[in-house]
Amino acid sequence: MSNTGAAHAASHDHGHHDKTGTVIFGFWIFLMSDLIAFSLMIANYADAEWHGIANGPSPHELFSLGLPTIETMALLISTFTFGICTLGMKYGASMKRTVGWLVVTLALGAIFLGIELYEFHEFWTEGNTPQVSGFLTAYYSLVGLHGLHVTSGIIWGILLMVQMKTFGMNDLIKSRLVRLGLFWHMLDIVWIALFTKVYLMGVL
Amino acid sequence: MSILGSLDWNDIFIVPFFTDPSLSTGIAAGAGGIVVLGALAVMVLLTVKGWWKPLWSNWITTLDHKKIGVIYIVLALIMLIRGVLEAVVMRAQQVSPAPGFLSVEHHAELFSTHGTIMIFFVAMPFLTGVINVVMPLQIGARDMEFPFMNAVSLWLSIGGAALVMASLVVGHFETGGWTAYPPYTGIKLSPNEGVDYWIWSLGLTSVGSTLSGINFLVTIYKQRAPGMKLFDMSIFAWATLCTAILMIFAMMPLTVASLMLALDRQAGFHFFTATQGGNMMNFANMFWLFGHPEVYILILPAFGVFSEVIPTFSGKKIYGYTSLVWATIAIAVLSFTVWVHHFFTMGQTAHLNAIFGIATMTIGVPTGVKVFNWMLTMWRGKLRFSTAMLFSTGFIFTFVIGGITGVMLANPTIDFATHNSLFLVAHFHNMLIPGLLFGMFAAVNYWFPLCFGFRLDEKWGRRSFWLWMIGFYGAFMPLYAIGLMGAPRRMAFFTEPAYFPWLVIAMLGALCVLAGLTAQIIQVWVSVKNRESLMVPAGDPWDGRGIEWSLGCPVPEYDFSTIPAMTSREPWVDAKEAGKRVMDPTEFVDIHLPKPTGMPFLVGLVATLFAFAMIFQMWLIAAVGFVAMWVLVLIRSYDTDWEETVTAEELREGYEAHKRVVESTPQIRLDDEFTTKNRGLIMETQV
Ligand code: HEM
Ligand SMILES: [Cu+2]
Numbered sequence A: 001m002s003n004t005g006a007a008h009a010a011s012h013d014h015g016h017h018d019k020t021g022t023v024i025f026g027f028w029i030f031l032m033s034d035l036i037a038f039s040l041m042i043a044n045y046a047d048a049e050w051h052g053i054a055n056g057p058s059p060h061e062l063f064s065l066g067l068p069t070i071e072t073m074a075l076l077i078s079t080f081t082f083g084i085c086t087l088g089m090k091y092g093a094s095m096k097r098t099v100g101w102l103v104v105t106l107a108l109g110a111i112f113l114g115i116e117l118y119e120f121h122e123f124w125t126e127g128n129t130p131q132v133s134g135f136l137t138a139y140y141s142l143v144g145l146h147g148l149h150v151t152s153g154i155i156w157g158i159l160l161m162v163q164m165k166t167f168g169m170n171d172l173i174k175s176r177l178v179r180l181g182l183f184w185h186m187l188d189i190v191w192i193a194l195f196t197k198v199y200l201m202g203v204l
Numbered sequence B: 001m002s003i004l005g006s007l008d009w010n011d012i013f014i015v016p017f018f019t020d021p022s023l024s025t026g027i028a029a030g031a032g033g034i035v036v037l038g039a040l041a042v043m044v045l046l047t048v049k050g051w052w053k054p055l056w057s058n059w060i061t062t063l064d065h066k067k068i069g070v071i072y073i074v075l076a077l078i079m080l081i082r083g084v085l086e087a088v089v090m091r092a093q094q095v096s097p098a099p100g101f102l103s104v105e106h107h108a109e110l111f112s113t114h115g116t117i118m119i120f121f122v123a124m125p126f127l128t129g130v131i132n133v134v135m136p137l138q139i140g141a142r143d144m145e146f147p148f149m150n151a152v153s154l155w156l157s158i159g160g161a162a163l164v165m166a167s168l169v170v171g172h173f174e175t176g177g178w179t180a181y182p183p184y185t186g187i188k189l190s191p192n193e194g195v196d197y198w199i200w201s202l203g204l205t206s207v208g209s210t211l212s213g214i215n216f217l218v219t220i221y222k223q224r225a226p227g228m229k230l231f232d233m234s235i236f237a238w239a240t241l242c243t244a245i246l247m248i249f250a251m252m253p254l255t256v257a258s259l260m261l262a263l264d265r266q267a268g269f270h271f272f273t274a275t276q277g278g279n280m281m282n283f284a285n286m287f288w289l290f291g292h293p294e295v296y297i298l299i300l301p302a303f304g305v306f307s308e309v310i311p312t313f314s315g316k317k318i319y320g321y322t323s324l325v326w327a328t329i330a331i332a333v334l335s336f337t338v339w340v341h342h343f344f345t346m347g348q349t350a351h352l353n354a355i356f357g358i359a360t361m362t363i364g365v366p367t368g369v370k371v372f373n374w375m376l377t378m379w380r381g382k383l384r385f386s387t388a389m390l391f392s393t394g395f396i397f398t399f400v401i402g403g404i405t406g407v408m409l410a411n412p413t414i415d416f417a418t419h420n421s422l423f424l425v426a427h428f429h430n431m432l433i434p435g436l437l438f439g440m441f442a443a444v445n446y447w448f449p450l451c452f453g454f455r456l457d458e459k460w461g462r463r464s465f466w467l468w469m470i471g472f473y474g475a476f477m478p479l480y481a482i483g484l485m486g487a488p489r490r491m492a493f494f495t496e497p498a499y500f501p502w503l504v505i506a507m508l509g510a511l512c513v514l515a516g517l518t519a520q521i522i523q524v525w526v527s528v529k530n531r532e533s534l535m536v537p538a539g540d541p542w543d544g545r546g547i548e549w550s551l552g553c554p555v556p557e558y559d560f561s562t563i564p565a566m567t568s569r570e571p572w573v574d575a576k577e578a579g580k581r582v583m584d585p586t587e588f589v590d591i592h593l594p595k596p597t598g599m600p601f602l603v604g605l606v607a608t609l610f611a612f613a614m615i616f617q618m619w620l621i622a623a624v625g626f627v628a629m630w631v632l633v634l635i636r637s638y639d640t641d642w643e644e645t646v647t648a649e650e651l652r653e654g655y656e657a658h659k660r661v662v663e664s665t666p667q668i669r670l671d672d673e674f675t676t677k678n679r680g681l682i683m684e685t686q687v
Helices: A002-006 A019-051 A066-090 A095-125 A134-167 A171-203 B015-019 B023-049 B052-060 B065-095 B104-138 B147-169 B194-222 B235-267 B280-314 B321-337 B339-343 B350-362 B364-378 B387-409 B412-418 B422-452 B458-484 B497-529 B571-577 B599-615 B619-637 B648-664
Strands: B591-594 B643-646
Touching: A019 A134, A019 A171, A019 B194, A019 B235, A019 B280, A066 A095, A066 A171, A095 A134, A095 A171, A134 A171, A134 B235, B015 B023, B023 B052, B023 B104, B023 B147, B052 B065, B065 B104, B065 B147, B065 B422, B065 B497, B104 B147, B104 B194, B104 B235, B104 B280, B104 B422, B147 B194, B147 B599, B194 B235, B194 B599, B235 B280, B235 B321, B280 B321, B280 B339, B280 B364, B280 B387, B280 B422, B321 B350, B321 B364, B339 B350, B350 B364, B350 B387, B350 B412, B364 B387, B387 B412, B387 B422, B387 B458, B422 B458, B458 B497, B599 B619
Parallel strands: none
Antiparallel strands: B591 B643
């Protein structure tokens, strides 16, 4: 990561340390505390999945693997395209290409989100709302928390593209892009855990 | 639902007094009145004195870590006054003939706000403030790594505190204690907005604390003066590092648990409703996954302070530096492994209880190491009992008692008999008053000159110490006794005559504490009045050891004219021993400081509005507030011109000026350190 900081373009940087690397380090730490939130939600889900069915459906009755698999593929590919985007930026790809890959990434994110909302909608119209049981509460909150993160990632990405236009590809923008990348990759990793715990193990 | 959500006339503080006049509603109306009149009085004062502008430009918009620290400490002290007053009212309630003058409901609100305020709005801002002032100066940094975020954290904390204050005027606070366990705090049993006040005021501050933790950690990691290895850092910086890690990992469980509670209450979710497949033990687990590390967040910085104050006033190097560091690290790690001791009685297996009981007791080991380090630092030292040193030694003495009762409670079989009794209440006050407040008081008395350029009055400082010390013993030792006799915690009144004499002593103790707090207010007043004679412009008024004392008092905004060369663990002591009175400058270069900005204040304001709207279910206003908050952050992200330059020339001039002051300041003897002869810079450092 520190490579992005090495290309220090600022006209004056005496008297303080390399800011870019530091900001990314700080963001990394923030992600660790975010990860705690997800861990707790997963633990809570794991508990509710066993003890919290109440009078509602069980995971087995609720889930199928079809849509979630497509969803997962979309997110996995998006993390790959984000990788291309940041690598390209590092090795001096044109702004157009960087933006292009970012657009592809965000679009894949939007597909992911769309499928998730579709699934929520389906369950909801069947009467399986979060108010039905502890299990459904945990399900909507856990998957929804991840979805909220993806939503913020998409909004952030769009705003960042606007900023790329105003500022050009300077160090600040590059650092922001790298941070969005970290965020996005973390969401991917978290999703793999969610997919395994919620859908795979739920169906099996 | 109307735009004003669930807010209605009966939520205004004086209305209940008219619909249902009683002493209890009268006191509530009076408390609300004090808040309103106090706010008005402050505004009038600011207007009459023409202080709005300086307040805005010097304080509200500041990004200087020292000033931010001072604001945190002021917040803590204001909230401390409220917390102690509430404690006195509770004590008065319990010595009045049953059922006392407060309604049961009102008493429950009192212990809930008292606990919440003391932990989140006294302890946390206090230690965050002290860290803000001191840590960057001790590691040779110019500021926190993220000054803007630092100010945002500050204003979020103030927003949280403002909400708790608002609950005196508008609506109610919760009645389920500072831990707010469901199902009691669920919507069925606590239908009014009290629990929501708890959720959202804590929400704001805990986000602030998480951000502070990140800021401290990155600052220590990235901003140490060149050459300063981790094991060269002051013990206080080490304590900060460990505290920061605890903040980063421990605040999140609280945020998650309280948001879950909010969803249960306002969206009909079932995280914690047992009848619908929820599990309220998950709340207890998450709460204490936060709560136990929290008590070490509270205590470690104070340990850090003692490790600075005791060597200075013993004229000796700290004994066993490395073991102190490892003890600090060990405590931080172990603090995450003991949380179940908070619910030994809630039905888990005896095995689990045994494991967590033993884990709990192991924390005593590194803590014991520390106590011995402090004592051996004093051993054969030339002790000088300044106010800061009094608080430090008073701490050691008292804290050991609290530690022993803690080990008692860590034994599950004993805990079965004592949990939720006043024995427990005595225990945790026994830890927190010496182990947190005394540390912070010592810190203020010790480091005050760095911020303001003058010392605090020693006479009133000592008086305040003795009043606090005696008050503490008076207020809490009786609780050990009646706790063992069976007096439960959180009772609105007692009918057992055997408790009565003890409760009277506890009441007198609480009054004595109040007198101690008053003495501190007088101390500040007297010191400000006599500031001319208490000035220490040459810096280092206590023959200190850390590099923060190589600076003049008050410390200039840029802190160091040149970043100090770290040639050893205590370069300032080395310099003094070599007969120098200022550290040799390194290289003068232009530096950048962040420009003042009102943006963090606005972010805090809008976030508070959002939280208030959430409490009263004003969804539209909440949505607007939430979006506005992020729009402000977005606007800030367009700001690229946020630094101003201090030139090498200005820094050189600053350095030369400091040197001239030092050279024209006569050297004095240690014996005169508390007299008006002390204008700074005593040089008798021994090893
Ligand atoms: C300054 C003198 C203080 C006095 C006289 C005092 C008195 C009290 C009293 C009477 C209670 C209620 C006990 C009961 O359950 O019946 C209480 C509870 C509590 N106090 Fe204090 N207190 C003081 C300072 C502090 C400080 C400094 C802290 C923390 C930093 C603190 C934290 C708490 C907490 C967390 C509770 C528990 C509230 C609950 O039950 O939820 N107190 N205190
Ligand atoms: Cu604990």
